[in-house]
Amino acid sequence: MKQALTTGNFFDHLPDASKREVFEVIAGAPGLKIERITTLGQCTPVGEWYDQPEREWVMLMQGAAQLEFEDGRVLSLTPGDHVDIPAHCKHRVSWTDPAQTCLWLAVYYGAAGVGAAGED
Template sequence: MSASNIFQIPPELPADELFEALCDRENLLIERIISSGQTTPPGEWYDQNRDEWVILLQGEAQLAYEDGSTCNLGAGDYLLIPAHQKHRVAYTSSEPPCIWLAIHFS
């Protein structure tokens, strides 16, 4: 088994966010997400069936919630998004790209 590095970014990023499942089990998903300027399309909301604990390892981002509140994130900031709390990604930096570690669980 070989090790991987969470900070290693592919030389060319796709136009869409890059989602990589690091561990996928029945009640647990750990994924790395790389964002480089992408946001959730206007009017669309994430409404997930599981809780999500997320940490921004690199970059800057802003999450927006259905109630109008926002949360600004910098490297090292983390939060818990309860299941069915509608949210969207309002901003992600492209230089440097955002590296997220998301843990979805029930």
């Protein structure tokens, strides 16, 4: 018996991100969520931090952006750059290019304390 498949193209049917960033869940399972995030110049407000209970692996697929971490590190991202952010590692999007749509592939996985090879 053939199982149903869900197919698509990551770059098709992009939402309008001119007024706000757009988060779309594209797949998931218990303990796993995969999102397409579309931004156009948006960033996390100064002084606000993401502090998530799960790990986040994120890749910038299109555009240019910067991530800032509470410890002062700043990562400049171009297409293909990715980072695996541990649970409760405070971070924010400090800049996205306002002249081009930025597409992110984000994978959220593992509860706090349960990571690859027992890492937190």
